[in-house]
Amino acid sequence: MARNYIIIPEVLNQMIVEDALNCAKVVLEGKAPVLEGFRANPNCMNQYGYFPLHEAAERFSVDMIKLLLHHGALTNLRTAGDLVIEGLLPLHVAVEDTCLHKYLQDNLLPNQEHPNHPTKEDANFVYKIIYLLCLPEMKIFLNTTRLLSEHTNNLVEEVWNYIKDGKLLQTAVLLLAAQAHIRVIDGFSTIITRIAEESTTIKFEISQDEKEKLDLEAKCQHLLSALLLVQIINKAGNALDLCIQRRKEVPQTKVLERVSQILNGCGFFPTGGVIRIGSLCPYEWSPLPGDELPKEDGGCRCVCILLPRGETPHLCRAYKSARRFERECTWNNFFPYWRSVLAYRYPCKFFPAHAQDDVSCLPNFDHIHNSGSKSFGKPSSPVPKGKPCSLPSTISQVTSMHQSRRLFGTVALTILKVLKNA
Structure with missing residues (x-):
């Protein structure tokens, strides 16, 4: 456990993997006599290039994240090194992994691409994202993102980076989870202003190349979709968040009806049939653990x-x-x-x-x-x-x-x- 009187990061990381909350609390406090006053460092990078909060974010363990934050874990540390994607905040891990949720993967376009001139189709895509994120199965994923967003610096900038990169789904996850904090800092007005400025800049760009013209049109359409998304969360975010927190064992159809009522009450009118309830199903497996790895030799890396x-x-x-x-x-x-x-x-x-x-x-x-x-x-x-x-x-x-x-x-x-x- 200790190497040169320092509790090695791999031990704390393994405790997070196991969700061993009590064990992690003991090593973080360092009050147990056997530890001789030494404690684990919640901001120590492990051999893979990430920090304890990154692992806790991937595990969507709200209790472990709260424990790490209580003992001084920093939410603005980024991954680095050859064994991990560089520059990721714990918030990025939570957002990106939330976007891998099976409901989102099965019901949204894989690359989030739209036709060149979609108007109605893009609006339906935005509404579909809202409906899916409000389902009760998304609750722990959004709660993890919400907790991390409350302690992350430059949150509006992170939202804007997702919009600039064309990541509409990631934008929706972060906006819906962090909408209360963004509202406090008047972030919605800032984001809407930036979208308007970027749209104006793109419209004045002139290109003779057909491919570049199509790219500019696609960027404009994406900004319009992002603007619609921001406006929905700005007006209906509080009501949608209450719907997410209160709905646990409610049938999916009832949740979708409630979301439609909220959107209609805020002046948004999604068309019917946005989500096919029949296609919403979890992975087919048992939650029981499996056996150990097979012990065979091989020559591959x-x-x-x-x-x-x-x-x-x-x-x-x-x-x-x-x-x-x-x-x-x-x-x-x-x-x-x-x-x-x-x-x-x-x-x-x-x-x-x-x-x-x-x-x-x-x-x-x-x-x-x-x-x-x-x-x-x-x-x-x-x-x-x-x-x-x-x-x-x-x-x-x-x-x-x-x-x-x-x-x-x-x-x-x-x-x-x-x-x-x-």
Whole structure:
């Protein structure tokens, strides 16, 4: 646990992975006699180039994020290094991973592209995003983003960066989750002004090239869609947020009816049939943990394991409370962790049987060769904003990860004994 009287970052990171809230609290406080006054540093970068808050954001653990913030974790630290996408804030991790929610992936266009001259289609796309984000299954994802946004600097700038980059879905997630904080700093007026200025600038640009003309038209249309989105959240954001927080076990049709009432009451009139309720379904698997990694040798640098249906690769084999069980089930059922923005660090990637089609979508893989229940491939294209990961050469090296698990188990047992005797 300690190396040169410093609690190593990997231990705290593993506690966050396991959602071991009590253990993390003990090492962050450093009051246990066995720690001899030393405590874990919540702002220490681990070997993969990210910080504890990044891991907690990926796990959508609101309680762990609150604990880290209480002990001085900084929300404005960015990822860095060759093993991770560089420049990500914990807020970015929460927003980007929320956009991987199965409902959003299945019901929205993958690349958020629209026809060159869509008017009605673009408006329907914006309304569809609003409807999907207000479903009860999105609650813990939005709550994570909301908590991080309250402690992140230059929040309006982050929203504007998403708009400039053409990321309408990310913009919607951040606006809806952080709308209360943005309203306090009068951020909506600033964003609307920037959209108007950017639209005016684009309209005065003249190009003889047909492709460039189409690009300019697409940018203008995107800004119009972003403007509609900002106006909706500005006027109806409070009511929509109350709808999200209060709806838990309500049928999806009732939620959509309530959202339509809110939008109509604020002067927005979405057309019917925006979302097909029948297409909304979670991933087909059990929340129970799977077995350990297979111990076979291979000559490839990166390993993918296709898990049988019903198995998941989570490390913890016991759920200690209903709260954690609910969060783990939600995380498993709706979030494709095998494609998260921090997944590049894993020397071994896990794919449930139903997700085999997603293997070829990973940036680190050019092709995948299936062999039984395992699949192997070599890194091809570089990680966005970073370099290719340096990964182990054999599966036997991958299994060395389990040594850290055993280390964590020993440490956790010691801490639990301290808590019991306290």
